[in-house]
Amino acid sequence: MTDELGYTRFAAHGGDWGSTITEHLARNHPRAIVGIHLTDVPFWHAFRKPRKRTAAEAEYFAQIDRFQAKEGAYAMIQGTRPHTLADGLNDSPAGLAAWMVDFFERWSDCDGVIENRFTKDELLTNIMLHWSCTVADSYSLYFDIMHAGPARWLVEMVKQWIGAKRVPAAFALFPRDLSSPPREWAERFFDVRRWTPMPRGGHFAALEEPELLADDIRAFFRPLRESFAGAARESRQTGS
Numbered sequence: 001m002t003d004e005l006g007y008t009r010f011a012a013h014g015g016d017w018g019s020t021i022t023e024h025l026a027r028n029h030p031r032a033i034v035g036i037h038l039t040d041v042p043f044w045h046a047f048r049k050p051r052k053r054t055a056a057e058a059e060y061f062a063q064i065d066r067f068q069a070k071e072g073a074y075a076m077i078q079g080t081r082p083h084t085l086a087d088g089l090n091d092s093p094a095g096l097a098a099w100m101v102d103f104f105e106r107w108s109d110c111d112g113v114i115e116n117r118f119t120k121d122e123l124l125t126n127i128m129l130h131w132s133c134t135v136a137d138s139y140s141l142y143f144d145i146m147h148a149g150p151a152r153w154l155v156e157m158v159k160q161w162i163g164a165k166r167v168p169a170a171f172a173l174f175p176r177d178l179s180s181p182p183r184e185w186a187e188r189f190f191d192v193r194r195w196t197p198m199p200r201g202g203h204f205a206a207l208e209e210p211e212l213l214a215d216d217i218r219a220f221f222r223p224l225r226e227s228f229a230g231a232a233r234e235s236r237q238t239g240s
Contacts (some may be wrong), residue, residue, distance in 0.1 A: 002032055009228060011221045015039035015205055017141060023164050024187075030166035035193075035216050035224050037170045039205050041181040044145070045189060056182035063179045071106070071178075077107055079146035080138035088149035096135065097127050107203035109176035117208050170194035170220040172213060194220045 001007045014022035020042040026033050046064055053061070068075075077085055089096040101114065101123060110117040120226045130138065169190035173180060175198065183195050196216050201209035 008032065009034050011037070011224070012034055013037040013217055016043075016203070018117060020044060024129055026164040026167045033167045034228055035168040035170065035221060036164070036190075037172070037220055038190075039172050039213075040179070041171075041186045041189070045185075050188075054182070054184050057185050060179060060181050067178055070093040074103075075142055076228070078139040079142035082143045083136055086136035086139055090131065093127075093131060096131055097123075100127050100130065104204065107178060108174070108208055109174070109200055117202075117204075118236060122207065155157070156202055164189060165191040167191065168193045168220075168224060170196070171218070172196045172216045174198045174201035174203070174205050174209065176200075177205075178203055 001010050009032055012022045013023050013036070014020070015038065017053060019038040019040050022038060023042050026036045034116045046061065049061055049187075050057075089099055102220055104110075104118055104123060104126075105112070105114040108114070116121070169184075169186075169192050170193070171186055171190075171192065173196065183192060186192050186195075194216075198209065198216075205213050212236050
């Protein structure tokens with residue numbers, strides 16, 4: 001964004017793995033990031049649960065535990081045997097389709113009817129992109145997280161102490177996402193300026209509810225952009 005495209009300041013949005021990447025952008029490049037917009041609190045924070053927690057935070061951690069018990073087998077096999085799984089799925093288009101469509105059905109706000117949310121073309125396009133041998137790469141992330149050594153987590157803890165609070169943050173929470181973090185949990189790590197509980201939508205927010213998501217992103221970043229533009233004009237006028 002800065003070296004190749006020439007943008008000195010820019011905004012960032014992400015969800016799921018994208019929220020982790022976006023948080024790292026805010027931590028490591030606060031002068032370049034105008035603000036960040038997320039659909040969840042990055043999951044890795046829950047690996048280090050605080051001793052003192054609010055009732056809402058305790059319920060959130062219980063949600064995570066219930067999800068792991070009911071839905072977490074995919075993460076375990078992707079984190080321990082990513083290539084074994086990927087080889088089998090790449091060898092069988094039907095197997096890959098079954099594996100992926102299952103997630104779209106269970107993690108979306110579709111009321112058990114997947115085509116309430118996604119067309120067959122959308123699903124097949126997504127499956128075909130993964131079938132071109134990228135499915136193994138997508139699982140490697142889980143392996144890396146599960147096998148990160150103590151030194152890596154020490155670095156992450158230092159970054160957590162620094163936090164991403166040097167840039168404004170907004171959250172759009174979709175009701176059928178994998179978990180529902182309370183605001184006080186987000187405020188441990190972020191300078192939360194906007195908190196929007198959405199009326200509908202699930203884990204695949206940008207695909208399920210693109211207009212709701214886009215409207216919230218615009219509403220958050222518009223005043224930040226105007227503030228930055230005004231400061232830039234003032235700086236040019238004063239010659240500073």
